[in-house]
Amino acid sequence: QSQLVESGGGLVQPGGSLRLSCAASGFTLRDYTIGWFRQAPGKEREGISSISGSGRTINYADSVRGRFTISKDTGKNTVYLQMNSLKPDAPAVYYCARAAAVGFMTPLVPARYWYWGQGTQVTVSS
Numbered sequence: 532q533s534q535l536v537e538s539g540g541g542l543v544q545p546g547g548s549l550r551l552s553c554a555a556s557g558f559t560l561r562d563y564t565i566g567w568f569r570q571a572p573g574k575e576r577e578g579i580s581s582i583s584g585s586g587r588t589i590n591y592a593d594s595v596r597g598r599f600t601i602s603k604d605t606g607k608n609t610v611y612l613q614m615n616s617l618k619p620d621a622p623a624v625y626y627c628a629r630a631a632a633v634g635f636m637t638p639l640v641p642a643r644y645w646y647w648g649q650g651t652q653v654t655v656s657s
């Protein structure tokens with residue numbers, strides 16, 4: 532059974548950095564797109580970055596491009612999200628998710644991802 536576990540969230544000052552990890556089990560990262568999403572209270576879940584199974588295709592939302600970097604270690608079956616220059620914002624829960632379809636790059640649409648981690652909270656505040 533596919534499972535995802537996020538870690539690395541916390542409280543950080545504006546301008547600071549965090550690295551989130553997404554440990555996958557029950558499937559191979561090479562076969563599926565993995566996406567990172569975030570959701571603040573009262574807001575819709577927002578797709579922020581994704582990486583294809585091959586690792587050759589990467590997408591970023593405009594709001595994070597240039598500040599966030601997605602990567603993965605297939606040996607550890609783990610996907611990372613390096614977040615730099617964090618901006619003050621409402622606390623949000625960051626989720627990683629596995630795409631439903633095998634083999635091709637899946638757009639950052641939550642409904643296209645069937646397996647989700649429990650999330651990790653990120654708060655950017657002074």
